[in-house]
Amino acid sequence: MSDFDEKALCHIDDIDEGATKGFLENAAGHDLFFVVKKDGQLFAWRNACPHVNGAPMAWRKDAYMDAKKQHVACHAHGALFEPTTGLCIQGPCLGKALEKIPIHISQAGVVSIQVTNVN
Numbered sequence: 053m054s055d056f057d058e059k060a061l062c063h064i065d066d067i068d069e070g071a072t073k074g075f076l077e078n079a080a081g082h083d084l085f086f087v088v089k090k091d092g093q094l095f096a097w098r099n100a101c102p103h104v105n106g107a108p109m110a111w112r113k114d115a116y117m118d119a120k121k122q123h124v125a126c127h128a129h130g131a132l133f134e135p136t137t138g139l140c141i142q143g144p145c146l147g148k149a150l151e152k153i154p155i156h157i158s159q160a161g162v163v164s165i166q167v168t169n170v171n
Contacts, residue, residue, distance in 0.1 A: 058156065071088075088116065088124060126143065129144055
């Protein structure tokens with residue numbers, strides 16, 4: 053039997069405009085996904101470049117944006133992605149997209165993700 057629970061990640065105000073924040077580190081210390089704040093909205097993406105399946109994208113913790121804070125960047129491959137759609141607009145995975153992660157924002161501004169508990 054499977055149940056879904058919400059895991060609180062942060063408050064919406066914990067992520068600055070144009071910034072990113074990674075969550076849920078794996079055994080290698082890489083974030084499983086990250087959240088981008090663009091135009092006051094949050095967008096969550098799996099931390100895996102579509103150019104090389106599973107390749108982490110940040111060059112340091114929470115550093116997923118390019119220098120101009122306009123696009124999500126894969127610092128390993130130089131690919132650039134639209135922060136709101138995940139679409140690659142430059143680099144070796146042109147036309148491919150990041151995998152979207154569904155998040156929920158409560159009326160109180162708490163950002164959470166659904167996790168599955170297997171009983």
